[in-house]
Amino acid sequence: MLLINIGLLTPTQVLITTRHGIRTSLFKMPNAPAPWICYLHHYFNFESNTTTTPKTSMKLNFDVKNLLPGTCFLGNLADQGFEQHRHLNTIWTELYPQFFQNKSYTPKTVRTTNKSRTRMSLCGQLRETSYASVSTYDLDSSVIPDACPADKRYWYSIQNGYDFENARLKEIQTKTNWNVWWDTFSDDFRSRAAMNAAFPDTLTQDDIDLANNMMDKYWCYMYQKNPNKDHQLLYSKMAIGAYCQDLIDLLNNKTQFHILSGHDTVVAPLAGVLVQDWACSQPDFASFIVLEVTDNMVKIRYRHSGDGQGEYVKQLACGEFECTVDQMKAQLKKYVMTVEERKVRCETEF
Template sequence: MWLFVILSQESLKRVLVITRHGIRLPLVSFPNDPCTWTCLRQQKLNFQHSNLPPPNSNLNLVFDVKKSYIGSCFAGQLADQGYVQHESLSDIWFNLYPNHFTLQKLRSTTKERVRLSGAGQLQKLNLNLSVVHEASIGFDSLAITNGCPYEYQYIKYIREHIDYKKDELNDLRTRSGWKTASWENFGDNFIAREAMGTKYPDYVTETDKKLAIDIQDEMWQNMFNNQNETLRNTYLTITSGPFVKDFQKYLETETFYIVSGHDVTITPLAQFLFVEGQWTKGLPGYASFLNAELWDINGEEMIKIRFRDGDTGIGQYMKIKPCGDYQCSKTQVFEFMNTISITNSQQRDMCNREFQM
């Protein structure tokens, strides 16, 4: 009796790495924040005190020097710890994908925290290239456009349909002197403080911290995983639709490619692609990543997606919706993604669409 053993043959063909920037400063400062914020590492790199790019670089950094903190940092700037997080990411790429470094360029959005995060990865990869902004016809498909009326109305709708703790918010507004702040403003500030180890103002309580962070995460969960399927799919399309064709292009043409982006780059992709229940959060941690891997498995092109929420570990493979398994055919994944694929012009039209329930 003959016994035949069929061995599965797998080889990794291409990798598309999509990262969220590292730890950063809050986007908006308290009006009477007495605390000091420190960004020393970037001073040494001469990134902080100049609006000019560093020598021999096309990072094209632009800081809003009018929005400075007490100390040595600007609003929204990548923190020293965030730069280190992305240096550490390059160690993971060496270990996971040692045979795939044919990188010629790295794509980034225009924000300096995103460009510097990408540069942190390149430092340890020791590659002779710089971060470039490769927008689709002058448009940034990695993040939603500024001034999207639909988004504003959608956020307003979500606030009205969760327990937004308005009395507690007004009390914190009064104590802080920040009369116009939302819970999301406070949550963004508190998450950055925790990550950077920056002291809280004395008037901020433990209850304030927990409320702000919990409500901000609940807002994000409802934005990208809303129970109203029409609203959810519309917003997922607005946020991820313009990037679909780029996503597919990189997986078909680049052996190894890094895209340095934002929370709003990763979150909609994760919520759209992953089988429900695997990742229940809405706001990914600093230095999170979503890696799409194209494999040849027994002669068929298959896609696996490795995901990490936050800055710990090498991530794990996620079950993906097109087939409900940890690996789906490239055709299945691309056809599924095409259901939300839109052009830049279509995104602008959707942003200007009247918000309806």
């Protein structure tokens, strides 16, 4: 992907979409050898089965039965992940002091999904515990609901339709006594590596690298390189169509400042439809994509991996580093799908 940094702007609108920080695995590997170490969740007020909005701290839906070996939970934002988002605060303060140093943002301009890891990430990103309890806004607009059969059918059509080295997969399944696909292996491996948790002795570095490479290949087929372009377009609409409409509305309303603390399943498809020469792989923890608007022109600052400020990238909307707001809105409009339309599509075949 061609990247270039073309200088610091003083935009009038900044619309930020982030992935949560480093977290534990979403799945428990059987007979995994090493403990997962977390301290961060002790600083937050977790309360099971509640949607209460607290006055001074976070109360989140959190299943305390999902214990991992050690001091963490499944999907627990790690201390390292929280620090990643505190560093994002430093980046935003340097790049956009008109919004961050003056504290001119309001609760209506920041939102999260309903996962503890995204809310805790937002808390670190804003360095204000009072904003941790901000409304999750229209949750359905930025994530495909869990109960969406078409979502799973699209995944399986890719898993079963292309070469994902099934023989090697079976070898790793045997080594770990874990009968899962590459996505689950890679989720665990990337989380372990980021948190410096030990791997099973039966695994080689080649095994780990292969799982991550297969996952990147899978993500690339999901959002950009699927030969079936009709299916890819439909799935992109399902993934971010409602959020694309949110971004159009934010542009139309000239909203000065916006953050969505979300997931790779938001950052990846958004980058896939906006960024020319996208990396076409799973975005790292704390990746982000920013729309910067100045004088009716839009630039995209994108960080796929690493810990820097991101780079300006060429846009699919016009093929240049700068596009007009109208060109950006036209590009987003190609992928708009309402929440109601998505509910219908969830029940259809791919």
